[in-house]
Amino acid sequence: MRRLLLSIAALLGVFGAVFGQTSLVSEIAPGGKLRVGMIAITVLGGVAEPVVGFVGQKLGAAVEPVMYPNPEAYLQSFGKAEWDIAIGPRVLAPTDKADSTANLWAISLVYVAAPGTEFPDIASVDKAGIRIGTIRGAPSDRVLTREIKAAEIVRIPLSPTIAADAADLLRSGKADVFGADSGVGYPAAGALTGAKIVPGAFGTVLVAAALPKGRSPAAQALLATLVEEARQTGVVQKAIDAKGLKGVNVVSK
Secondary structure, three states: OHHHHHHHHHHHHHHHHHHHHHHHHHHHOHHHEEEEEEEOOHHHHHHHHHHHHHHHHHHOOEEEEEEEOOHHHHHHOOOOOOOOEEEEEHHHOOOOOEEEEEEEEEEEEEEEEOOOOOOOOHHHHOOOOOEEEEEOOOHHHHHHHHHOOOOEEEEEOOOOOHHHHHHHHHHHOOOOEEEEEHHHHHHHHHHOOOOEEOOOOOEEEEEEEEEEOOOOHHHHHHHHHHHHHHHHOOHHHHHHHHOOOOOEEEOOO
8 A cells, every 4th residue: 555655646746847947838838839029130039049949858848939120129129028038138127127147148249430530459449530330239239339439420321231230330431440249340351342340349238038027936947957058068169150140159157
């Protein structure tokens, strides 16, 4: 009889564990579908897609990308139940509307100098008469708005052709340098003969996954575990390498 009771208890324990796991998966991916909010830019959404594919596979859920055209739209999506998890700049995930995981990758913010314009380092950019182009509402815009004291900031919208747009801005003489994430900066420099990357980085964008506020601590822990596994097993690094990105690195623990 005692053995029977122990066997029943063991079965109940297994059932409870399975039920608990299933409940957590449903909390993160209701109905077996994982809607993922991302920004449609290579260093963000382009890297995030393979990562969320890994997470979706682990959860047994079908991934549905929810791509936002610019940082402002991504920021405004928080609190609107448009996605189940999001992956993007930590600075664009309001702490009163979301709970973020540890950082997954870091993106350098760089300056591209127009042809014929010389800046020995990033500190030399902030001078009266200098015009700094950047992407409106992006983390680079936030850093420049906070840090730049003398130079003028010229903002342009994010678009699918943002690297070419940045190169055109420099080519036209409307900006002397363009400050953006390295995923835009290096291609922009490559698209404009004579343009150069200014030595150094004027900031760093840290990227993390986030759950809407109100999810259970257990659900938060499960997502944190899955994205950490993606980082440790090389999923994040492979995503970066596949895009040939410079100035983008997996965050080390």
